[in-house]
Amino acid sequence: GATIGILGGGQLGRMLAMAAAKLGYRTIILDPAENSPAAQVANAFIHAPYHDASALRRLCAQCDVITYEFENVPVSTAATLSEQLSVFPPPEALETAQDRLAEKIFLNAAGISTAPFVSVDSDEDLARGLEGFSGSGVLKTRRLGYDGKGQRVFRDATAADCEGVFAEMGGVPLILEALIPFQQEISVIAARSVDGHIATYEPAHNEHRDGILHRSTVPAEIAPQTRAAATQAATDILTSLQYVGVLGVEFFVLDNGKVLVNEIAPRVHNSGHWTEAACTVSQFEQHIRAVAGLPLGDPRHHSDCVMENLIGDEVLRATQLLAEPDLMLHLYGKTDIRPGRKMGHFTRLTGS
Numbered sequence: 575g576a577t578i579g580i581l582g583g584g585q586l587g588r589m590l591a592m593a594a595a596k597l598g599y600r601t602i603i604l605d606p607a608e609n610s611p612a613a614q615v616a617n618a619f620i621h622a623p624y625h626d627a628s629a630l631r632r633l634c635a636q637c638d639v640i641t642y643e644f645e646n647v648p649v650s651t652a653a654t655l656s657e658q659l660s661v662f663p664p665p666e667a668l669e670t671a672q673d674r675l676a677e678k679i680f681l682n683a684a685g686i687s688t689a690p691f692v693s694v695d696s697d698e699d700l701a702r703g704l705e706g707f708s709g710s711g712v713l714k715t716r717r718l719g720y721d722g723k724g725q726r727v728f729r730d731a732t733a734a735d736c737e738g739v740f741a742e743m744g745g746v747p748l749i750l751e752a753l754i755p756f757q758q759e760i761s762v763i764a765a766r767s768v769d770g771h772i773a774t775y776e777p778a779h780n781e782h783r784d785g786i787l788h789r790s791t792v793p794a795e796i797a798p799q800t801r802a803a804a805t806q807a808a809t810d811i812l813t814s815l816q817y818v819g820v821l822g823v824e825f826f827v828l829d830n831g832k833v834l835v836n837e838i839a840p841r842v843h844n845s846g847h848w849t850e851a852a853c854t855v856s857q858f859e860q861h862i863r864a865v866a867g868l869p870l871g872d873p874r875h876h877s878d879c880v881m882e883n884l885i886g887d888e889v890l891r892a893t894q895l896l897a898e899p900d901l902m903l904h905l906y907g908k909t910d911i912r913p914g915r916k917m918g919h920f921t922r923l924t925g926s
């Protein structure tokens with residue numbers, strides 16, 4: 575069987591490695607951290623920085639295809655590897671998704687609506703931007719944010735509220751988005767194969783707590799036109815990027831049922847974990863199928879469901895959860911419990 579190299583050894587890499595093994599593939603994981611969740615399940619684990627030349631040589635020598643579980647893998651690493659091997663999703667998709675400004679410019683150019691935004695590189699840019707958005711907005715670092723980190727919300731702000739903010743945010747490039755009064759948040763997990771076929775999963779309704787995904791409910795209670803628009807946007811994004819693999823697309827649903835894309839993730843996505851319990855082919859298997867050049871699986875779900883993350887000491891509920899019927903528990907094998915750390919998740923099937 576072939577060998578799949580995975581950049582990133584977190585829980586997503588772990589679940590990709592499990593899905594790859596199920597289809598008979600070997601996996602080699604590269605991650606700078608020791609004790610990565612994926613190290614327990616991959617066939618081989620390289621513990622080195624992402625730009626480490628000997629690690630990349632080893633991946634090139636031993637793998638047939640490279641993928642990643644983490645959108646902040648250096649683009650230069652993906653590009654270097656792609657000189658010798660197929661790297662899926664394409665490095666261009668990685669580059670676009672790493673920068674919230676580039677991402678929104680790409681989406682708008684593809685005809686997909688987002689929150690209005692301005693680029694911010696000073697307190698003055700921020701003040702001018704907030705004035706344009708009537709004093710309300712969400713300021714975000716362009717790069718490296720996750721779980722709501724590197725963000726600040728403004729309401730009824732004036733120029734005085736902007737003083738020193740650029741430095742407080744780290745003096746890095748920022749983006750200001752209009753504060754969207756969304757009715758709910760949904761996401762679509764979608765996949766595109768090497769030969770251009772596309773499969774989209776049912777939209778999930780997502781609820782966050784302290785900036786971290788708490789719960790995904792499937793199906794989302796949305797109008798048919800909203801469902802169609804979100805699914806079409808995900809499809810258009812995959813096609814525009816000539817994408818191969820699974821992509822997560824987060825949306826805001828407005829009161830009028832229209833959708834705005836919040837952000838895209840060029841990888842399997844936390845709000846798609848329910849697919850392992852409610853679909854014949856999970857998002858993880860779908861991703862492996864896509865990058866390995868296999869046909870995609872049927873994305874339809876056989877059961878409605880609710881997925882919840884186990885964050886920090888919520889993982890102590892595990893034993894109790896195991897006693898419930900129609901519940902699939904998934905733990906990531908992380909030994910130290912820390913606040914805000916994703917330790918596992920469960921999916922409760924709720925009928926069909």
Ligand code: ATP
Nearest residue numbers: 689712719720721722723751752753754782836837
């Ligand atoms: P993730 O962990 O999903 O990668 P992230 O750190 O990249 O999160 P975003 O998805 O951009 O952050 O924002 C986190 C949450 O903050 C959103 O899910 C939404 O609830 C809220 N939010 C973000 N941008 C806006 C906006 N422009 N208007 C209103 N709410 C917003």
Ligand code: MG
Nearest residue numbers: 719720721837
């Ligand atoms: Mg994000």
Ligand code: MG
Nearest residue numbers: 721824836837
């Ligand atoms: Mg997000």
